[in-house]
Amino acid sequence: MDRKLTQRGEERRRQLMDFAANRFADNGYHPTSVAEIVEGLGVGKGVFYWYFDSKEELLRSILAAGQLDLRRRQRAAITGASTPMERIERGIRASIEWSLEHRVFFQLFQFAATDDRFADGLRKGEQIAVRDAARHVSDAMEAGEIPDSNPNLLAHNMLGVTTHLVHLVHRGLLEATDDVVENAVGFCLYGVLGPRQT
Amino acid sequence: MDRKLTQRGEERRRQLMDFAANRFADNGYHPTSVAEIVEGLGVGKGVFYWYFDSKEELLRSILAAGQLDLRRRQRAAITGASTPMERIERGIRASIEWSLEHRVFFQLFQFAATDDRFADGLRKGEQIAVRDAARHVSDAMEAGEIPDSNPNLLAHNMLGVTTHLVHLVHRGLLEATDDVVENAVGFCLYGVLGPRQT
Amino acid sequence: MDRKLTQRGEERRRQLMDFAANRFADNGYHPTSVAEIVEGLGVGKGVFYWYFDSKEELLRSILAAGQLDLRRRQRAAITGASTPMERIERGIRASIEWSLEHRVFFQLFQFAATDDRFADGLRKGEQIAVRDAARHVSDAMEAGEIPDSNPNLLAHNMLGVTTHLVHLVHRGLLEATDDVVENAVGFCLYGVLGPRQT
Amino acid sequence: MDRKLTQRGEERRRQLMDFAANRFADNGYHPTSVAEIVEGLGVGKGVFYWYFDSKEELLRSILAAGQLDLRRRQRAAITGASTPMERIERGIRASIEWSLEHRVFFQLFQFAATDDRFADGLRKGEQIAVRDAARHVSDAMEAGEIPDSNPNLLAHNMLGVTTHLVHLVHRGLLEATDDVVENAVGFCLYGVLGPRQT
DNA sequence: AATGAATGAGCTTTCATTCAT
DNA sequence: CATGAATGAAAGCTCATTCAT
Numbered sequence: 133m134d135r136k137l138t139q140r141g142e143e144r145r146r147q148l149m150d151f152a153a154n155r156f157a158d159n160g161y162h163p164t165s166v167a168e169i170v171e172g173l174g175v176g177k178g179v180f181y182w183y184f185d186s187k188e189e190l191l192r193s194i195l196a197a198g199q200l201d202l203r204r205r206q207r208a209a210i211t212g213a214s215t216p217m218e219r220i221e222r223g224i225r226a227s228i229e230w231s232l233e234h235r236v237f238f239q240l241f242q243f244a245a246t247d248d249r250f251a252d253g254l255r256k257g258e259q260i261a262v263r264d265a266a267r268h269v270s271d272a273m274e275a276g277e278i279p280d281s282n283p284n285l286l287a288h289n290m291l292g293v294t295t296h297l298v299h300l301v302h303r304g305l306l307e308a309t310d311d312v313v314e315n316a317v318g319f320c321l322y323g324v325l326g327p328r329q330t
Numbered sequence: 331m332d333r334k335l336t337q338r339g340e341e342r343r344r345q346l347m348d349f350a351a352n353r354f355a356d357n358g359y360h361p362t363s364v365a366e367i368v369e370g371l372g373v374g375k376g377v378f379y380w381y382f383d384s385k386e387e388l389l390r391s392i393l394a395a396g397q398l399d400l401r402r403r404q405r406a407a408i409t410g411a412s413t414p415m416e417r418i419e420r421g422i423r424a425s426i427e428w429s430l431e432h433r434v435f436f437q438l439f440q441f442a443a444t445d446d447r448f449a450d451g452l453r454k455g456e457q458i459a460v461r462d463a464a465r466h467v468s469d470a471m472e473a474g475e476i477p478d479s480n481p482n483l484l485a486h487n488m489l490g491v492t493t494h495l496v497h498l499v500h501r502g503l504l505e506a507t508d509d510v511v512e513n514a515v516g517f518c519l520y521g522v523l524g525p526r527q528t
Numbered sequence: 529m530d531r532k533l534t535q536r537g538e539e540r541r542r543q544l545m546d547f548a549a550n551r552f553a554d555n556g557y558h559p560t561s562v563a564e565i566v567e568g569l570g571v572g573k574g575v576f577y578w579y580f581d582s583k584e585e586l587l588r589s590i591l592a593a594g595q596l597d598l599r600r601r602q603r604a605a606i607t608g609a610s611t612p613m614e615r616i617e618r619g620i621r622a623s624i625e626w627s628l629e630h631r632v633f634f635q636l637f638q639f640a641a642t643d644d645r646f647a648d649g650l651r652k653g654e655q656i657a658v659r660d661a662a663r664h665v666s667d668a669m670e671a672g673e674i675p676d677s678n679p680n681l682l683a684h685n686m687l688g689v690t691t692h693l694v695h696l697v698h699r700g701l702l703e704a705t706d707d708v709v710e711n712a713v714g715f716c717l718y719g720v721l722g723p724r725q726t
Numbered sequence: 727m728d729r730k731l732t733q734r735g736e737e738r739r740r741q742l743m744d745f746a747a748n749r750f751a752d753n754g755y756h757p758t759s760v761a762e763i764v765e766g767l768g769v770g771k772g773v774f775y776w777y778f779d780s781k782e783e784l785l786r787s788i789l790a791a792g793q794l795d796l797r798r799r800q801r802a803a804i805t806g807a808s809t810p811m812e813r814i815e816r817g818i819r820a821s822i823e824w825s826l827e828h829r830v831f832f833q834l835f836q837f838a839a840t841d842d843r844f845a846d847g848l849r850k851g852e853q854i855a856v857r858d859a860a861r862h863v864s865d866a867m868e869a870g871e872i873p874d875s876n877p878n879l880l881a882h883n884m885l886g887v888t889t890h891l892v893h894l895v896h897r898g899l900l901e902a903t904d905d906v907v908e909n910a911v912g913f914c915l916y917g918v919l920g921p922r923q924t
Numbered sequence: 925a926a927t928g929a930a931t932g933a934g935c936t937t938t939c940a941t942t943c944a945t
Numbered sequence: 946c947a948t949g950a951a952t953g954a955a956a957g958c959t960c961a962t963t964c965a966t
Contacts, residue, residue: 160445162360165960176927187961246441247358282513289517292494293487300486315480319487323521336949364936374952379937556841558756561939572948642837643754678909685913688890689883696882699845711876715883719917732928760957770931775958
């Protein structure tokens, strides 16, 4: 769907994505019908299919928008950091913060990862983020700041820790205090540092 | 659904659960229809509803069976370990191994965690496992083997690392070599150990 | 279904009819499933089809049993009455009393009258009762106790009054006091008597 | 189901109600499927659920429409009557006539009265009609035209007579001649008049 | 751009009935 | 006589998508 949209058109598209993202996150993608979405906005069904080819494309668009935003935040976070380790830490913090702020996107990512129809689209973005983090890890190794091992795996480990933590918060099983974030950051850093004097 | 089942009945129930679990994991819960399941077994539709109240209850039963099996494996793994740290390590290894061996269950857990209808049922099992791990962490703290901090959070961090790793393997993004497992175990242990001499 | 039944068999058949009659009356014929009936008695489905060809035949049997019982009561009520008018009055009273006592049968009659599949079976019994009453009305006319008119219609009118009254009671819109019964009886008698001095 | 309907929409809704009312009356509510209804109109299944939430709501709508129409007729019939007794008589006649003309509605009322799911909705309309009639009876008592007794019961008695009579006609057991109507009207009036000189 | 109406395949579920044991 | 298992047609209903206006 590549339509030239007017100003108003862009707004409508955004509205649809926002509303749908919330319903998808709260109710689930499958249980949320297109009818529900358009009724929620008080528009006709035609509107939906004017802006999106299908419900599937809608979710894909939402996911892409979310990944773009997360990516921006991560990029911004590490600029100005002087050492690889600082870049790693800032990246972790940025990811956690963004995920805590964007419950809806986060939950949609989680769901999309369980569905082959969407997992592929997600993969690319995730790989970019992981490769980025891995590069910093790699840099730190070269700089002798941390012992040599597989940078990609380490990056993934950190992703696992932060993701799980945010998940807990959004499920209401944990409160998002500074302590919690510090704990996760610490866990990651010491995990990366490995058998080393501090 | 509490029905007295004959030997044959038990077998059919098991068949339905096995087949459905595989379809759910490969195709998704929502996209897999009851019709597909009964056709796959070559039985009439009524058979399904003889053994389960609904498609939802079927998934819940599958999840419960999976959690029970995982729990058993974890219990068996830590018996005979002499120190808290050894218990932690064995528990991590057992969880990873079980999850790698039971792709279908693992993927259903992942999906169920994204759907409120099933997440609650999952929570209890997860909490038990986490509390168990947290106790070993706590024991290690008391024994002075690791520095004091929040045992529950640490347990969750380890769960996050292992879960994410297994997820990668099942998505085909990583090969399940010994190295990979060692890396994760190491990451967890050093993460738990924190700022400490080795 | 003409099966020679043992003592125990008769009892089972009776049990099935009793239980089903209650469920049919309370829940409706269509919404009550055979499964529900056999489960209510704690027996297998085979039992049901041993005693009845079908659910339909079951209801027909219940209706027939009810009509037989009502007929008996009516017959008994009018024996010993000396005048036609007394027979009419006693018949009315007996019908009302029986119907009040046998809510289940009464409600099934009401339902059956709305369904072609059962209405025919009912008709015969009703016609017998009406013809009986009509004969007494006719006798009263010949005896000069009431003015000439259509005895059959008058009998039906009385049936309408009593039926409606009982219906009200069973729906909980009226309490079954003596007054209520007297009122109905009076209404019928004066309706039958017509333009006449008292 | 509160949908803004276009002209065309209103027509479709009406079509569905008309067709369904006929099938329900002839075949029974339960035995008539939604598929049968939409096929009868040559439209897709979705059309049905565009206009009605459920099959149950459809019947409720039909019943409400019928009651509204009957009520209108009754209201019109008694305007211009000068005495309470005349109002009573005109009301009876109007009810009988309407019921004879609207076999479909009448039969649906009869069925609905036997099913708890619909009986409640019916009750309100019936009570209004009965209370109306009871008021006229009450007026007649105050005017000394008839002896004192329970006006509500008398109104119900009349309802019972007329209902039963119409039922007979619709079942083909009676022809709807003037005589028949006169007989019923007379029965009711003398029943109401009670032990009184004429 | 937008609407209300329509489509129809497909969904989950029910249920009268049959059958092997 | 009785049971639990099985059948499969058909039920009520949903929903992504299309279309006429």
